[in-house]
Amino acid sequence: MQFLSYLINGLGLGSVYAIIALGYTMVYGVAKMLNFAHGDVIMVGSYIAFFALTKFGLPFPLAVLTAVLVCTVLGVVIERLAYKPLRQAPSLAVLITAIGVSYFLQNGAQILWSSSSKVFPSVISAGSISLGSASVSYLTLLTIATCIVVMVCLTLFINKTKTGSAMRACSEDKGASMLMGINVNQIISITFAIGSGLAAIASVLLASTYPSVYPTMGSMPGIKAFTAAVFGGIGSIPGAFVGGLILGIIEIFAKAYISTQLSDAIVFGVLIVILLIKPTGLLGKKINVKV
Amino acid sequence: MKEKTAIFSLFGDKKKRGRLISFALVIAAYIIVEVLLKSGNLSSLFTSLLVPITCYVVASIGLNLNVGISGELNLGQAGFMSVGAFCAVCVSGVLAGSITAGIPRLIIAIVCGAVLAGLFGFVIGIPVLKLQGDYLAIVTLAFGQIIKSIFMNTYIGFDSEGLHFSFVDSNFKLQPGGKMLLNGPMGATGTQKIANFTVGVVLVLIALLIVYNLMFSRSGRAIMAARDNRIAAESVGIPISRTKMLAFVVSASLAGAAGALYGLNYATLVPNKFDFNTSILILVYVVLGGLGNMTGTIISTVVLILLPELLRSLQDYRMLIYAVVLILIMLVTNNDMLRTKWKSLTSRKAKGGASNG
């Protein structure tokens, strides 16, 4: 049955989107900013993993770890240098700064590693298992499994740890959090660290699925994941997870059953419809304005 | 996104002065460029940038009406440019036989582009303007992407039997002598280049006139009132969605006119030209120029288009420097500490110069 294999492939792609969307949504929830440079952190992660695997011949898990470490540091550095000075600034100024950071990363990558795309080595064995009539590649299974693990860990972290509850407090009310003795700047840094680390994990999965690495590779998955985050209700962690999965499934189904060329239009069309029915996304909070 | 900045202090005589300055600036720039052109002192690279600069200035003025005056973040301005561009290419292609003179055909094409983009703006505005803040922004982004994919899949041909249209696949055959106006992902090919700088400058002046005349009128006050306080605006009888729609449609039309001029300035034009990055680029011009500040928008658009070209000698590093400049400008203008530091630095310099002289 074709349907099942499309569904599983959709879940695979959706898992990647979900992991990226988690980064978007956490940063939005805590720092209230649209971090348009998030997609480019994915690109950096892919390059790091690529060089770790090919140039330094590191084993796969170690390569992933390197990418995660580098991206985490990168995320925190970006936040400290570019976003922290703008904490009180209008959100549009922060948005433009994020775009500047995105340009910087893309062009920096182009200078360091050239604009020609590199072929990401296939590390995960190309085999597949059959589920009924559908065959699923190991890579897709690994992607879905990773997403579930990430989601479970993140939910536990947010709900069970002190840092997690501090994060929730910051996303509710930064001023009150500060008065309660929470180091808001530190919490925002941690959020960026986690988001960027997740981006690195997503980058390895993405680069393994579409095995080419180039300086602008992060843009489109970035926009899609951002869409997924809005889909689910930006700021909501389960929302990003659900939004990512749904987006992946819609994209694969649109490609399979309607038209490859129009799949993007369909994805964005569904987003618009969802926002019209639920203006703050699937799991987003309703905003009430007091008169 | 709610902005609470002091950029909007447009009142009293300052209002009129600001208006005059921007018109004077455009006309002066035009005269200087024309003199340089006539005397052959303009590099071919710069000459080739003249029309695109006017296009982006018009699109930025339009976007500033939307983002600065109306206060709604729009991440899909390039989508409206592409509607205008491909509409104009088709109109010009169809009329090529009947109206041979370039300028009248260009003007008709620009008007058609503006009207069609305005219509798109209206249709898109109905759902978009129901939303608020970042959700509105993301939907404009989505529409920009959808418009791009639609043009990537649109095939329009013109021959002795009239217009042929198909979607996704090119499934029509043209009569001999016919030509493809739009060719899916390849976009417009073999367009007759009829755009010129003078028309571009006139378009900029018209855009300024429209936006200023709107700003300092009943509608403009309503638009700004709806931006500053939605609930209060409704309480004095201002219908929010209709008001926001006006700004959105005018902004889209201006982008359409800009796109039309742009489309007729190149022999070939791919739909990918008007992607998310182009929308963002225009947004950067607007924010750097100052929300609600049209003169600033014109200056920042021109400077930011020329900057990478002026940095050309730095080769690969130019876009990196561009990015750094962008970030630094945002930090210096929006961080209180950095801003005071910057001010004290510049004022000390000015004082030092005065005491020396």
Place this chain on the structure above:
Amino acid sequence: MADHTDNNTKAPVLDVQELGIDFGGLTAVNDLNMQVYDGEIVGLIGPNGAGKTTVFNLLTKVYKPTRGKIFFDGKDTAGKSVVDINKAGIARTFQNIRLFGNLSVLDNVKTGFHNVTPYSPITAVLRLPKYYASEREIDEKARELLKIMELDQFADYTASNLPYGAQRRLEIARALATNPKLLLLDEPAAGMNPQETAELMDMIRFVRDHFKIAILLIEHDMKLVMGICERITVLNYGMMLAQGTPEEIQSNPEVIKAYLGD
């Protein structure tokens, strides 16, 4: 002074019948009956959380009532929007001041003429003669309102830079610009010193006489309420506790109990 003696023979400009609203399971306003007659100044008072501002939000259609009816000028207002209600002739100010912060003081008032002196965007863009005529009219009227509210010296200030008391007066000027028959003032004297409050009282009386409108006001400053209101309605827990002249209200034991507690 307008004539208030024959109220009972005239139809009320505002007639609220058995009005009620629930938020979730919570009843914010219930079974409210009140009338406001032409040229009258009526006070709406009650302890904090009594539902006074909610009544204003119901009257101006910010909230849709769960029960009851509101008649304005003899017509049922059911199904009208906030914008419609303003066009019909109810204008208001806000407890938490809501000005157009980035606009000038003069432009804030001018926004109020949106439906009073309308002209199309095309007229504006083409600068047709109607534009100049309308703008001149709007400018004159707006400056006159600023003078009445003693704001003329601030005309070119950015609204958000005004002192607090002036901001409250600007809200009144803006509301008056919409040419209302009924003006709702939500704590107009909040944050003002006694001197300013006394001036405000004179202004409110002048506005009523000059524009011949009815005024319904929410206020905690009892000196103001007792000083200028001809009738007072007291709310407690969303219900009407008492209604009457200032003297009657001041001596009503129920009211005293509600304010001072048991």
